[in-house]
Amino acid sequence: QVQLVESGGGFVQTGGSLNLSCVASGFSLDGYTIGFFRLVPGKAREAVSCIRDSGSEPTYADPVKGRCTISKDNAKNTVYLQMDSLKPEDTGEYFCAVDWTGALSADYYCSDKVTITKWTQGTQVTVSS
Numbered sequence: 001q002v003q004l005v006e007s008g009g010g011f012v013q014t015g016g017s018l019n020l021s022c023v024a025s026g027f028s029l030d031g032y033t034i035g036f037f038r039l040v041p042g043k044a045r046e047a048v049s050c051i052r053d054s055g056s057e058p059t060y061a062d063p064v065k066g067r068c069t070i071s072k073d074n075a076k077n078t079v080y081l082q083m084d085s086l087k088p089e090d091t092g093e094y095f096c097a098v099d100w101t102g103a104l105s106a107d108y109y110c111s112d113k114v115t116i117t118k119w120t121q122g123t124q125v126t127v128s129s
Contacts, residue, residue, distance in 0.1 A: 009123030022096035038092035050110035095122035
């Protein structure tokens with residue numbers, strides 16, 4: 001059974017840190033670009049960060065550049081998103097998604113050109129001011 005399970009969200013104060021995880025099962029992440037996205041009520045889905053199948057070419061949305069680091073451990077079939085210097089505007093439901101075509105770059109997968117459908121449980125991040 002193909003699954004992606006996110007964890008690591010929580011409630012933190014401004015300036016705090018969280019390390020989100022996305023664990024894949026039922027398939028290998030080795031061949032796929034993957035990204036973290038977030039949902040905020042009343043706003044369109046936002047890309048946060050994406051990374052290529054090889055673990056290269058990390059890309060970040062402008063609002064999180066310099067504050068987030070995405071990494072991929074293919075041996076553990078897991079992607080991580082380290083989030084530092086969190087701000088209230090980072091609040092949202094974070095979920096991961098995979099480019100099943102296996103053909104897209106991280107930059108393209110995180111762009112508005114791709115339709116991303118959330119099918120996982122996600123993990124809530126709440127940053128208090």
